[in-house]
Amino acid sequence: MSKTVTACLIVIGNEILSGRTREANLQYLGARLNELGIRLAEARIIPDNEEAIVEAVNACRAAYDYVFTTGGIGPTHDDITSACVAKAFGLELERNAEALAMLKTHYKAEDINPSRLRMADIPRGAALIENPVSKAPGYQIENVIVLAGVPRIMQAMFEGFRHRLAGGQKMLSASIASFIPEGNLAAGLAQVQAANPDVEIGSYPFVRGARLGVSVVLRCADGNRLAPAAAAVRDLIRTLGGEPMDEEMA
Amino acid sequence: MSKTVTACLIVIGNEILSGRTREANLQYLGARLNELGIRLAEARIIPDNEEAIVEAVNACRAAYDYVFTTGGIGPTHDDITSACVAKAFGLELERNAEALAMLKTHYKAEDINPSRLRMADIPRGAALIENPVSKAPGYQIENVIVLAGVPRIMQAMFEGFRHRLAGGQKMLSASIASFIPEGNLAAGLAQVQAANPDVEIGSYPFVRGARLGVSVVLRCADGNRLAPAAAAVRDLIRTLGGEPMDEEMA
CATH class of the missing domain: 3.40.980.10 (MoaB/Mog-like domain)
Known part of the structure; x- marks a missing residue:
């Protein structure tokens, strides 16, 4: 553990x-x-x-x-x-x-x-x-x-x-942006979250230029659990007609 | 009250x-x-x-x-x-x-x-x-x-x-800056605070250009109590060879 x-x-x-x-x-x-x-x-x-x-x-x-x-x-x-x-x-x-x-x-x-x-x-x-x-x-x-x-x-x-400082297991993260409005992504994202309960998934809307989009941030200490959840988010974005863009985490 | x-x-x-x-x-x-x-x-x-x-x-x-x-x-x-x-x-x-x-x-x-x-x-x-x-x-x-x-x-x-929203009495404030280092101002400031217990006095050091200074912020709901405390801070700064500068509060 x-x-x-x-x-x-x-x-x-x-x-x-x-x-x-x-x-x-x-x-x-x-x-x-x-x-x-x-x-x-x-x-x-x-x-x-x-x-x-x-x-x-x-x-x-x-x-x-x-x-x-x-x-x-x-x-x-x-x-x-x-x-x-x-x-x-x-x-x-x-x-x-x-x-x-x-x-x-x-x-x-x-x-x-x-x-x-x-x-x-x-x-x-x-x-x-x-x-x-x-x-x-x-x-x-x-x-x-x-x-x-x-x-x-x-x-x-x-x-x-x-x-x-004595740290624990490091949180790994992925951030995937797209120009899909948050409310269109929400139902599929809830499904990805339900299928990946150990991965913390947050969604953060943004406006770039005049375009509305959302960054989905996934966090998990276990890279083997993070990767399939991130892949599922990319698939979801493509299914909705968007282009997933991997972002650097700050 | x-x-x-x-x-x-x-x-x-x-x-x-x-x-x-x-x-x-x-x-x-x-x-x-x-x-x-x-x-x-x-x-x-x-x-x-x-x-x-x-x-x-x-x-x-x-x-x-x-x-x-x-x-x-x-x-x-x-x-x-x-x-x-x-x-x-x-x-x-x-x-x-x-x-x-x-x-x-x-x-x-x-x-x-x-x-x-x-x-x-x-x-x-x-x-x-x-x-x-x-x-x-x-x-x-x-x-x-x-x-x-x-x-x-x-x-x-x-x-x-x-x-x-139902507000109470509004806090009034004064902010007085000088290029006196905080540690030189501290003893006199503690005296001003002791003499004006109803006025909340904070001191916030800053660097402007290469000069070290401090902003003294005074807060009180009663302007008649705030004014003499602020005057005492200005006097203190002058006594220490500085020039008090009244600042706009944000």
Whole structure:
């Protein structure tokens, strides 16, 4: 039996919910985790609020193999992620010597003020995650991985850290487009889905130029099950007078 | 006392979690709800999975004044939102005569096949929300509002529907940028926050050209409390040798 490894992303930040800032980490993490055989099964966007953060961290770490958080680990008063993660685990938040040494490679001595020192306050026992951009680290405690919110920094942290993640069987996928309207494809697609219950089949309409079409995405960890389902979708499209076009997956 | 009206967005779709498709409704809804005095307090992105949808709808409709869902109301087998919302409420999913009439204005008689007819299957008693783009409607049941996932259609539905939402006191905001690094501003900003507990103050670093700066965003329903806090932030920036720049909020 293949094991499905799951993850949840908790995006922490009032600025995302108010519409001020566009969320920009979900798509990246979803795609990268996929490559590692880890399935992003949920994402939650929550405010900079202690009760909301503690509750989300505890609910999600019980429900998923991995929990990623982004945001709220900077130097200002509204950066409360580390204090909340410590509280969720019942751990002390303490000045971390290794994190402090990292900050000292980035800031001049006179710039290491009490606000910036907050970025070295890490829940006790956490394993640090390097930040090659601005040095203030992320960290992992049990199955919870705390990352920066700024996409460039989050991505740099993740790329240096990903080898520490234990993935499961990788999802394979195929994407087949055609200019058959979704509503014409739907009945046949439901039959292909019924005949291939282990393959997850999604249909995503698009407009290209003035033409209406649909991309059918098939996903399965087992290539021997994926291939015949994809072939059935191509046959269906041809039967309906269309031309199946294999697409590169992002 | 002012009333805070809250909302939650449930984004339904495997394609968002897998990284195939970029989520594109959260920012729009967050900003538009703000204008109506409704605070988007959480967003959840969940898969096309009955258990996940029913659970999220029931958890969120108990916790927030309004719940918006996007996605999963098309004609294909993976469009299960309406069946799940009906199940969450313990309502029958039934062919809705008004919705059917709407579809008939868009599709030729011979194109109204059983798959497209699924888009007229609506939980009993729901109030329809018009879809000026492709006619298949959204709907409201109690405090749950079901919208399309395609951003252009979702926005058109929302714009025609928004007058039916009962907002609370509108959040006012100010955004003040400067080229003071966040870590230098942090201590003074914490003091301004402590002196103005009813004003929510967030700080968001940016890089413009090669210069590091920070935008301070202040939010409060009461303009008489917002103004002095914003003035204190401008004073703080000047004290630190910077030039406060008032920004337009999105």
